Amino acid sequence: MPHSFSAAPRRETLLYQNRPLHYTLVFRSRRTIGFAVKPDGSVHVSAPAGIPAEWVAQQVLKRADWILKHQETFAARPLPAPSCRFEAGSTHFYLGQPHRLHFAEARRLAVSALEGELVLSSPTPLTAAQAEALLHSWHVRQAGPAFAASLERVWPRFAEFNLVRPTLAVRSMRTRWGSCTPSTARIRLSPELLRARPECLDYVVLHECCHLLVGDHSKAFYDLQTRLMPDWERWKDELNALPK
Structure with missing residues (x-):
């Protein structure tokens, strides 16, 4: 050799x-x-x-x-997003707006968004892992109505195609914001989308609805997505810039 x-x-x-x-x-x-x-x-x-x-x-x-x-x-390409911290005063996003994390003592576990604060209430002090779990479960509970409202905003854009209206499910996913099974018209969405502005959520919902027509990420898919939402790249970049 x-x-x-x-x-x-x-x-x-x-x-x-x-x-x-x-x-x-x-x-x-x-x-x-x-x-x-x-x-x-x-x-x-x-x-x-x-x-x-x-x-x-x-x-x-x-x-x-x-x-x-x-x-x-x-x-x-956006810079790697900073990581979230779960301690008093740390910043977390809800519906695209920054909120400071605040801990309060109460008889029951609860989360509320009040005047720029996310208040985590609990009978005993929370560890960082417990605070993260509590905030995540709150996102899950809020997600269903928010996702349904987003579909109401997005779905009229698909009227010309005479599609079966998809069903939505809340699903925690590590590497993606959503997924779609065209054969069953079922769309799964991450509850973490609640951290983003409604326009970002609408982008993800529209993206997954486009898969009801085009299953892959071919040129035809992106041509369709651009026709239905010309500014989708703006919302995608904003979404991906959120702290992980």
Whole structure:
């Protein structure tokens, strides 16, 4: 088996449309040139050993628009959301508005949203895990009516398709906001959606209703979703920026 060749990476800079374009170039035992844009925006170019760096620079310039497009896409992605804390004074969102967590003594466990505060009442002090569980169960109880109201707002947009109206279920999910089973017209929604503005909830409900017509995430799906909710990307980004 022949030995492979790889030179030390070198940093290169070009000027494209009056802006610097930086990239890391490495020569390898390969026949073609390869380009990669990483999530941090860095550009990496692998080129066949023995060819001039000037020729590589020309190829980078030819792909400059493609490189910039990918850099802009990565830059537009929301930063990782901060984690929630469950202690007095920590901030939690309810219906898209920030609320400070407040603990109160009472005979029974209860949660209430009052003037910018989420009040957690209990007969004895709550641990962070107990506070999280109490707040989650409260979201579950509030979710049914909120989800039904959202479907009332969204469903008229689907009138032209003569679909069977879906049934909604509250379901805690670790990695998604909702899911849909088209064959049974059943949509499951996370109670954590109660932390977001109603417009974000409407986006998720509409997204899942679109799956009643298109089961996958193909171009046809996104064309439909955009036609029914042109500003859906705004609400998706706001939703994904909520603290986890």
